[in-house]
Structure formats: C-alpha cells, structure tokens
Amino acid sequence: MRVCVLHRRLGRQPVQISLGSKLCGVVRLNIYPYADRTTHNETICMPTEITTLCLSEFEPNVCAMQQIKGTSKKYFTNCKQWYHRKICGKPTVITYECCPGYEKIPGEKGCPAALPLVNIYSTLGMVGASTTQMYSDRAQLREEIEGPGSFTFFAPSNKAWESLPTEILDALVSNVNIELLNALHYHMVSRRLTSEELKHGSTFSSMYQDAPVHIHHYSNGIVTVNCARLVKPDQHATNGIVHVVDRVITAISNNMQSIIDIDDDLETLRTAFAAAGLTTMLENEGHYTVFAPTNDAFEKIPRETLNRILGDPIALKDLLNYHILKNMHCAESIVSGTPMETLQGTMLEVGCDGEHMTLNGKAIITKTDQLATNGVIHYIGELLIPDSAKTLLELAESSSVSTATRMFVEAGLTPHLTGSEALTMLAPLNDAFKGNVMRKLMSNHVLKEQLSSKALYHGQELETLGGLKLRVFVYRKNLCIENACIAAHDKVGRYATMFTVDKVITPPMGNIMDVLKADDRFITLVNAIQTAGMTELLNQQKVFTFFAPTNDAFNELPQDERNRLMREFCSTTQLLFIHILN
Template identity: 70%
Template sequence: MKHLTLLALALTLIATICLGAKSPYQAVLTHSRIRGRPHGPNVCAMHNIQGTDKKYFTNLQFTTDMYTDRANLKEEIDGPGSVTFFAPSNTAWSALPHEILDALVSNVNIELLNALHYHMVDRRLTSEDLKHGSSFTSMYQDFDVHIHHYPNGIVTVNCARLIKTDQHATNGIVHVVDRVITAISNNVHSFIDTDDDLETLRTALAAAGMTTMLESEGQYTLFAPTNEAFEKIPPDTLNRILGDPVALRDLLNYHILKHMQCAESIVTGMPMETMQGTVLEVGCDGDHMTLNGKAIITKTDQLGTNGVIHYINELLIPDSAKTLLELMEGSTVTKAQQMFVDTGLGPLLSGSEALTLLAPQDDAFKGSMTMDGEMKKLMNNHLLKTQLSSKSLYHGQELDTLGGLKLRVFVYRNNLCIENACIAAHDKMGRFASMLTVDKVLTPPTGTIMDVLKADDRFSLLTGALQTAGMTELMNQQKLLTVFAPTNDAFNTIPRPELNRLLRKSTTGPRHPSAQTTDYFPGALISQADVYWVKPMCSGADPQQRKELGSNLLTKIS
C-alpha cells in the first residue's frame, strides 16, 4: 500500500501537464522568441508570447520542479538523454482518494523515486512505437509497462487510456493518460489467490485443473465471479456443475477471453470469443461495462503480468454446462417447458441421457392443454433418442422418438423441417442433450395418404375418384409422396357435364406413372422422384377455365 501511495504521488506531480498544441516544441521553434534547450526541466515550459495572450504548452515546469525536488530527480532530468512519460491527466489525479493524495505530499523517500521511474521509459517512444501487445522496460527495477493498441484505435498502457499522445520535448515525449498506473508483479492466479472475495472461484479453478494455465505466460481476460455470484446459483445446479469436470471446465473457460481486453478499450458492443468456444457480448452502458447486455461488472482492470481481471456479480453458465430443462429457461419455449414438467418428464430433461428436444415455440400452442396420457405421448414424440445438431440432419433421414415413432427430415432451400414443423432458431447444445426450437407442435403421421383423405370430408369426391380409378393401393403405399389434393369445392368449380365426363374417363384413363396424356381425371401423376402433382388441364375447357382451375383448384395437404 505504501508503494502504491507513493506511486500515486509521483504521478500526481506529473498531472499538471497541460493539453495544448499538437506539437509544442515545433510551435516554440516556429516563433523563435523561445528556444528549446537540448536538455533540462524547462525545455517545454508554459511560456507567454510577448504582446499576446497566447501560451505554448510544453512539458514540465511547475510539476517538474516539485517532483525533481522531492525525489531528487532534477540532476537526472537535466542530464543528457531522452525519456517517455505516461502522465495522468488532471482529472485522473482529482479522482484519487484524499488519503492517498495526503500521503503523497507528506512522504518523501525512495518509494517516490521508484514510482516516478515506473512511469518513465528511458527512450523516446512516439505513438507509432506503441504496438499492440508490446512491453517496454520502465526505469523502475526493469518492471515492464504493457501496451495494447485495439482495432478501434484506442491505446492503453497498463489499461490506462492514452487521451493525448506525442507531446514532444527536446528531451523526450509525454503521453497523457486517464488514470494513475501501477507496477505489476503478480500473475492473474496470484491475484485470485490473495483475494478472499474470489475464494469460491479459486476452489473451482483448482478442481478443474486450470491453476497452471493462469500462472503461465499469456494475455488473458478473466471475468471473475465473486463468492456472491456463486451463491446466487441454485445449490442443486451449482453442485451438479462443480461435480462434473467437463461442465466445470466449460463454465470457467466461458469466463476467459483469449486476449487481454481493458475496460477503457470498450466503446460499443462487440462479440468476443471465449476459451470455451462460444462468444460473450462485451459492451458498455454509459460508464458501465456490460456482459451480454447486463451491467454485472463491479470492478475493472485488475492487472496481472499475464492478463487482466474484471469482477462480476453474476455467474455465467454456458449452454454446454446446462441440462435440457435449463436450456429451456428464459427462452421462447417456456410453455413447452411447463408441459414437460406437468406430464412428469422433468427429471428426464434434467438427467444425463443423450437426447434431442424438439421444442415448439410458445406461439405454436393454441388454447388450453389437457395433461393426460395422450399429452405425455405427444411430448415423448418431441424427444429424439440421441443428441443431434441441425447440421447433422439430411433430407430423407428418419429420427426415432422416445414415443416409438419415426420422424422424417425434409431439407429445402430455405428451411429445414421435421415432419410438419421447421427449425425456428439456432441450436442449443447442452451438456448431454441438445434443443432444436421448432415453429409448430409436431403431428407425426399415423396413417397413409388414403387414410388422411378418407378422414377429411372435404376430399370425399377425390377419395371416390381415386377408388374408381384404381389408385387406392398407390395411395396406401409406404412411400414418400406429395399430393396436391383438390377439395370438393375445387371439383364443384368445374361445369357439371365436364366433371361427369372426367369422372367417367377416370375408369378408363391411364394409370401408369409414365403415362403421357392430359385427358383423364385430374388426380396425381406419379414421377420417378416420388413427387405427385395435379394436372388441372381438362379436355374441352377454354383457356379462361383452365386459368381459373390453375389458380383455384388445388389445396395442399400434408
């Protein structure tokens, strides 16, 4: 703490650096009234131009006198050579607690010199030299200062943002930063190991065998859940994850980014890949850094030699550490979730069996549902016997359900469907099972096409025509067919004489799939690709009638 206090004092003394012209030294030379000296504390002083109210910002006059007097640095600065200062702004100093400022003023010893030296690099570094991931040896016991230059243009040193760069002097450069920087000596894990607020995290990291990783070289960002964050999780869920090495490692890796991300570098929301493989949405809301849209970060930019720690007060649980029932929480399938629980299938969805849940969206359910045996059977037919992703599905594939049925997969240009329901959202892959959200309640087929037609009074004329034409056997085959089925209303749009003539010809017309004719009952032509379609071109009909038939005759059923 003493070291930190004196460090803050050292930088406080630099804080009075003014923010003036872009290149002060060049301005000095241009006006010739002031000539910069090769060395010394006043080479870039604040000078009035005679006869005007203009001043030229240079570097360190009053502040230099103070810190050189107190830390005995005057001789060193007056000597030959060049240095780079990372100097906190006035606002940065005013943000320091009063007790630290008081301690800085009252203490004069070697620690002040050390603190000031840590903010100096003994060579000239322009902003172009500050490359992402680079480190430079400071003038304090060879401790490094760490530079990060982000894609959005923000540059940080030890996570302090550079707010004005390249303030030139004859004996060096000043870069103004927005906070006091401190020396870094411990790695990320050492930081965790000494903070009682991270005790549960420390235990979890040890159980997952991840301690060594956070002690090794790297550039990590750890969103560190506090003890309070772990306590918010239901005990059963937390104990399950802590007792499962795979789920625990996924959970912890979900809190770690593969690169160092200082809070000052975040100006807008952006997805960032975690070590678990999925992404976190890291953004900001006013003065607060956010994760997945939530302002749950309570402390930022706790630096280690191999990364940075941000404290969070909520535990982040990735899908890969969740059960099926947990995957359904907080999503658009809450009605389906409640139905599985009400039908007694909750324990199955909370277990470790490899399954795939086809979860209908909430708006797929109409009216109230009766929780009886048939409903449980329906829910079982939304559960597949193995864990799948939508990427593994292919056209014509058959999927076995826990209810004993086989569901067919249909792959179209813009849709992936299972029976009558299509995939409506991205997959969620859980610890043992996965969830595919679908847009409808599944109604698996229980009969042939002929059975479906017979059960619907709207198709009585079509059913009779198929029977008369000898196509009943075809409609009962266990093959993949598509039928464009004219309803009774569609038939009744045909003039009665023409309809009677067609129905009579249906007994003598061709029945083979390869038949080439248009003068027969408008039923289904059978192609070798198992696609069935209606030929609504009636013999003797005028063009207008045929057009009306083409637009009005057909109704698709599935």
C-alpha cells in the first residue's frame, strides 16, 4: 500500500515532505515547514510504513534513527519509542539505515544481506569504535577479544575518547598500559548481554576486579551503563556482543555523602544535610537523584531568608528533600520535560533544552552525572525553595498575583505576611484586576480631557473613559470629585495631567432612594419617607444633601415619640425636611 503526499513549492523555496534518495544503505526523510499559499504542486508517493516509522514489512532489516538537527546526537527509534520529531525541544531529522549485521544489495529493497559475524576486536572497527579497538591493541587486550569466550563490551565511541580530558587519557595510557587495560576491562562483562537483558536497576560484575557496572533501562527506551548512553546497541560478534556508548565509564566507589564530604563546592550543602539529619540516608543503599546546590547557589539567596530556613528544622528538611528524587535519573535519560516526584512530596519538572539539562524549565545545572554507589548527583547553580519552606509573602511574590501582593504590602500587612501566624491569604490573580469590574473601576478614574484643578468649579460634570459623569465639589478647604478630594498639586505631563486623590472614587449609584433602599441600616428611614409621601421627591434627579438617620438613631427616640412620628404625616414630613439641604 502507498500513500500520496502533497509536495508544495512557494516561490523558489520548496516546502516539502519527501522521501530522499537511497544511498549507501540510508533512506533519508526530510521534513520542512508547511506553506499556506501554493504556487506549484507536485505529488510524491511513499509507503505508508514510512509515515509510521515501521519499515520492517516494506523494507527488511531497516532501522529508523532520529538525529537532533545541528548536532551529531542520534537516537535509535522504533514504533514503541518515537520521540515525536523533537528531542530536548529541538527538531530531529529521521534517517533509515541498515540494522546491525545487515547491508544493502543494489536493486533490492531494504537491507536483505546478512553480514558474516566477526570477533569483538574486528567488530569494534566496524561500528564507530575504532579508537577503542586501537587502545585494546595497545593494552594487549586484542588476543582476549579475538579469541574464544563470551563477552559484552560497552565500547566507548570515537567521540567519547575525544571528549575525555587530556590529563585523564594520559594517566590511562601510562604505567605500562596497566591502567588502560584495567579501564577497558571495566567496560566488559564475561557473558553475552543483549539490550533487552539490560534491566532497569540491575548491576553486573565487570572484568575489572568484579567492580559492578550499573544499568538503567528507562521507560522512554534509553539504556545507560554508569550513565553512559548506549548509542549503538546489540552489535553481535562471534564471541559476544558490543554496545557502543557515548562516554568512557569509570568504577564507582563512593556513596553520595562521601562525594559531598570531599567537595569544597558543596560545603554549605554538607552543613545543611547534617543539620537536617539526612546524612545517614545519603550513606545508605538507594537509587536517588540529588540536585546539589553549590555554595554559590546558597549565596544568591537573601541572607535573612537563608538564615530563617537554616534555623527552622522543618523548613530546612523540606528544602533539602525538594532537591532529591526518589529514583535515579542520568542526564542522558531525559529527552523532554517530565514531572518527577521529590522526597518532599511535590513535583519537579526535569527536562532538557538542546544539550542542557533543565529544572522547572531553567538551565541551572552546572555539572551532571557525578555517580555514587547509591545514586547520581547533578550540581545546580540556584537553590530551589519549595512552597512549604516559604513565608506567606514569599508565596505571594509569584508574578501571577504581584498586583495583590503590592496592595497587601502597601496596606501595612507585611508583619503578618512574614511572621509565623497561621493564616490563609485570598490573593486575586493579576487578571482579576484586568477584568471587567476592575477595568470599569479604573477607567472611571480617567477623564476624557486634560484639565487643571485651578479651572474646576462647583457643580461641574466631568466625563470618564467609562462613560460616567463625575461631579466637582468646591469647599473652603477642599476640592473634591465625588467622594475623593485632590490631595496634591497637579502633575502635568506632555499630553495628560494627574490628580492625586485620597480615596478610590465611588461614582454615584442611583438616586437617594436607591441608595437608602439598598442599605439595611435605613429600613426605618425608608418607612418614614414613604409615610410622609416624599418618595417621589427623593427619586427626582435633583441635587440634595440628606443627613440620613440610621435605624439605631430612630431607636434612640422614646417609644411614644417614635410611634407618633411614624403615624402622623405632618410630624414625619417636618422631621425629614430638617435632614435635607437643597
């Protein structure tokens, strides 16, 4: 079965999905951005298996591989392990090449020809590990890996040897090559192990003093040995199997606490772990991941905040446990952002951006894969403070509630927000201040023309951006707009003027009767107005000042007097007019 894919051109630049030429046993699939406007169309047909990466039925013994664009980093891919065209946020190019042990035959589909098996030494030269082959010769290991036996060789790629620091490489090849032989033997196990047999969390005795090598087989298909990723697994040989790995591995002898104890860059962390009583855990068996803040990371935290946390055993333990994952995760196991549970109980998003490992989306990891017998340590340049170790004010400093936080501080509530009181804050999101209610409120604080307070007069009406009319009130000692009075001299800008007012302006809401009816404090007054027949007067759109007696004010009157007022029309009317100024 074949599927037809539209090939589009936009001007002279092709925007295409195409099946490239089959050269040297490789089928390349290039993927380019889609175009909306089409000036020229072609149709290219390709097998449906290619669109799903399952080529085995169409072309035998063909394996898919994803390469991160712009790098030499490659990942073997099958139908179960497919990284959705992106690895660590970067686009990938999909290539198809002959599976290990097969090659193309001109004119035939796929890779039908099985290559003859050769010994491990010869296999090294065929799978991109010729430097390992050369050092095997120099260390007098060649005879062993050419001869009879059954071995698994985790062979460093040529690039792995190139990336090894010069001083380490020099040390390996000195001392009559004994160190080099020991190093190579540590990469070997005296039995045949396919990648399927490399189970997550398993260990195998190496051929160097039975020192263990540590295997992790992650759910995303990545397999590591001592955190070195298998980049070409399952290269079969007559006397074993070769797995090409992306780095030179070394024997592990120290637990996490020992590594922290001897590293001066982790002195503050060492003190913190001791104060929190966590050193025993770091000495015991386990498979932890520790994101270790350096001394510089601690120094970035305000001294007051750091001292508060260091002096609070509960907050300190939460802080440190927030830096520890329950499972071991090598840097190479991460291909996308994934939430992972910490010992503190909340989640950290561990991800990557290109070739950099990230935490909560930030590239703060300065050194990766410091291996211990009970886990792995990644050094970080910033301290991670969980919510459970923060004060109320620190919680509220999130950018999503910054407006409310500023208002709380300006209201003089800082002592409550930084203290040890058991409180609950209801913090509106910034969007709440941008919504219709707040927008309407604030738009009624902007007038439609540039004014001078010197030109305002009593009874003047000012129109706002919200469409309301605000009234000006001139008094002997105050100049007010509705309920707010001007509190400072005008600030005159290039196009606008600012009046500083002492209150949030509350626009008039209905007439006097509307206001009184909406407030339960004036139930008795409303009844009196209705008894006096003054409802129509107070519903009129006129300007009044009403000194409104509350229910409590009426209750202060003697019972007989109150009853008389509520019965007699004239008495009630006379009383109410005393409270009204025209």
